[in-house]
Amino acid sequence: MLHALLYLRFTSLKNRVVQFVRRLRQPKYLVGAIVGAIWVWFTFLRRLTTTLPAPPTGARGAALARASQALPIDWQPMVAGLGALALLLFVVFLWVLPEDKPGLNFSEAETAFLFPAPISRRALIHYRLVSSQLATLLQSLFLTLVSGRWSILGGNLLIRAIGWWVILSTLNLHRTGSAFTLTRLIERGVSPGRRRVVVFGGIGLVLLMTAAWIWRGFQPPRPEDTANVAAIFRYGQTLLEGSALGWLLRPFRLVIAPILAPDWVSFGRALVPALALMVMHYIWVLRMEVSFEEASIDLAQKRSAKVAAWRSGQRRIGTAPAKARRGPFVLLDTGRPEIAFLWKNLLSTAPYLNLRSLAWCAAALVFACNWLGRQPEWRATLPAVGIVAAFAAGYILFLGPQIARQDIRSDLTNADILKTYPLPGWQILLGEMLAPIAILSGLLWLAVLAAALAWQPHQASWLTHGLRVTLGVCLAVLAPPLTALQLLIPNAAAVMFPAWFQAVRTRGPGLERIGQRLIFVAGQLVVIVVALIPAALVALIPLGVAAWLFKGAAVALLGAVIAATVLVFAAIAAEVWFGLWLLGGRFEKLDLSSELRP
C-alpha cells in the first residue's frame, strides 16, 4: 500500500517539475526564472564557492579559527544554548497553542482519496511522514544555502545540510507526536486550559528549582566573566550546569549538536544520540493510536481556503480578519462616488488606522520631542530621532505602496462588478487608490513632524526656525501627491499586465516567481525615478533664481521653497491625473477572463 502512496507523491513531484519546465515556454515565466536564477547564484551559490570554510582538520574548532570571518569559537556554546532554548520554546508552543485537535497536514485531495480508501492508519502516518520528508529535505537545502556563511556553525556544507535535516525532522516528528497526544488528551476530556496550566506549571517549577540551585551555589562573577557577551554567557552557563533548566535543555542540545560539529569525527559522535532521539520520536508517533482523520479534514479545508484567498489576492500580510464594524465615517447617499471607495477600502484596514490615532500620535511626538529638547542629558538624542524619522519617511514612501494594497490590486477579482458601475474607469481607479493614499500620507505626516521637531535650529546655522517650519509644511503638502504617484505604479501594473501581476502576487516558492518579483520592484524604481525628473526640474527654477538673484537670502530661500513646492505639487498632480486617465481607459477595455487565460 505504501508503494501506491509513494507513487502518488513522486508522480506528483515529477509532474510539478514537468509543469515548471513547460511554464518556461511563456516569456513571463522564462524571464522570471532567468532573473531568479541569477539572483540565487549571486546571493547564495557564488559566495558559497568563493568563501567556503576550509575543510576541517585536526582539533575541534581549528577550521573555524582559520576562517577569516569566523566568529570566535568560544561563542559556540552560546549559539548551542540559544538554539536549544529556541527549540524548547517551539516545543512549548506545540503543546500549549492548539485549541482543538491539531490533525495532520493532508491536502484536500489526499483526504478525499486516501481516507475512504482501504488503507491502514499506520500506512497513512507513514505516507505523511515520507511526504513531509520531501519538504524537509528541500527546507534543509534552503537553510544550508542561507547559512552558508555562518562560520559559527562549523563543519562543511554536507555536515550543515545533515544537521539541518536532523533538526527539522526531529521537530516534525515531535509535532506529529504532540498532535496525536493532544488529540488523545482532548478525547479524554482534558481541556486546553488544564493542559496549559500543567505545561506552564511544569516550566515554572523548573525555573524555580533552577533559581534555588543558583542561589545555593552562587559565585559572584570575576572581572573576566563580564568582559564580553560570550564570557557573560559562559558564566551563566556555568551557573546553570547541573540545574533543572540545564537538564531540561539537554535533549534539545542533542538535536542541535550535529550542525555545530566542526569535523566529521565530532559530527559522528553528535549524530548517534540525535538519531536515537529521532527513533524514539518515531516509536512514539507509531504507538499513538488516535483518530486524526476528522481534524485533518478540517485542517485541509482551512489551509485550502487560505491558499485560495492568497491566490485571489483577498488575503495579505497584516490583513485584519474580517469583522463587522461601523464605517470610518458616515457615507451620505449622494456626492462624489470616489468617496464611497475610500469608505469601503478603509473598512478593510485595521480599525486603529484613523484620524483619532493620527492625532494622538502627533500629540505624543510633539510632547516627546519637546521633553527631549528640554533635558540637557537627552537633547543629544534628537538628531538621531530626526534620522530615524527621515528613514521612516523613505521607507513609507518607497515600500508603503507594496504593503498598503487596499486599492484595485485587492479588488481585481471584483473587476466585473466594478465595471458595471456607471463611472468612468479613471474615477473607479482614483476612488480605489484614495484609502492607501490617506493611510500612507498620514504616516508620512507623522514622520515629517518628527523630523521637523527633532532637527533644531542650533544644529545647523542655515536651518532657521522659519525654514524648518516651511520645509515641514511643504513636505507634508507633497506627501499625498508623492504617495499617489508611488501607488499609481503598482496599480498600473495590475491594470496593464493583469496576468503578470497575478503571477507576481501569487504566493509560493519558485525561481520564476522570485525573478518576477525582482523585475517588478526594479521596474517600479525605474519608473518612479523617471516620473520624478520633471518635478525635480521645475523645482530647480525658483531655487536657482533664489540662489542666483538673491544670493541665498533667508526670505528668498523661503519663497523659493514655497514656489518649488507648488510647482512640484502641480507637476506630480498632472502626472498622476494623466496616468489615471490613461489607466482608466485601459481598465474600461480590460477583459480579465481573456487576460488571465493560461
Added chain:
Amino acid sequence: MIEVTSLTKRYGTFTAVNGLSFTVRPGEVLGLVGPNGAGKTSTLRCLAGIIPASGGKVRITGHDIAAEPVAAKRALAFFPDEPRLFDYLTVRQHLNFVARIYGVANHAAIAQPLLEELEIAEKADQLPGELSRGMKQKLAIACGLLHAPKVMFFDEPLTGLDPLGIRRMKDSIVKRAREGASVVLSSHLLHLLEEVCSHVLILKKGEKIADGTLAEVSARFSNGEADVSLEEIFIRATGGSEN
C-alpha cells in the same frame, strides 16, 4: 429596452460571438440558451459593458454602451453567476456603498423593503463570510436592484439557491419585467426559462440558431408535434452536441 445589432466578440483569432442581433423591449424576458462554449457569458458581459465588443452596437435604454457607457450603465444591473461581494462590508454597508455609487437618494427607505422581500433583513449587519451561498446571491441581487434598473442581465441566476430561493428568484424576475424592465437571462435550466421567459434565443458556437417568442421557436422545431418541451427543442436546434 435593449437593442443589439451585429454584436461580435473575438478573443484573438477565436470568435466567441458572431454578428448577433436582437431586441428586448420593456416587459420582455429573453432567455439566452446554448451548449457550453456557445458564447452566452461573453454576450452578457458585452451587453453589460464589462468587456468591449469587437464589433456591432449595443444600446441600453437608447444609450450606446460604447459611446455613452456611464449613461447606459446607470440604467442596467448585471448579476453574475458567482456573487462578487466585498469581504469587509456588511449587508447594510454593501447597500450604502452601492447607493452612493449610483446616487440613490434616501437609500435606506428603498433598501429595507428590498431586504425584506429577499428575506435577508435579519442578516443586515453580517459580513459576506457569515452568509450562506444563497444569502450571498440574494445580497448581490439586492445591490443590483437598489437603483431600480430598467435593464437586467442575469448569468445563471439560480446557481446555489434552494428550492424556495429559486421560486422567489423567479417571482422577482417576473415582477421586475411586469414593472417594465427588460431582462436577459442565461441558464442551462430550461424549465426555468419556460416558466419565466417570454422570448428565447438559442446560441451555438457564437451564432444565433433561433430567436423569438417561446411559441415561435417551438413551432419552428416541433415538426408539427404538439407539446414539445423546450429541452427537446434545444436538443433539436443544437443538434444535441456542443460542436
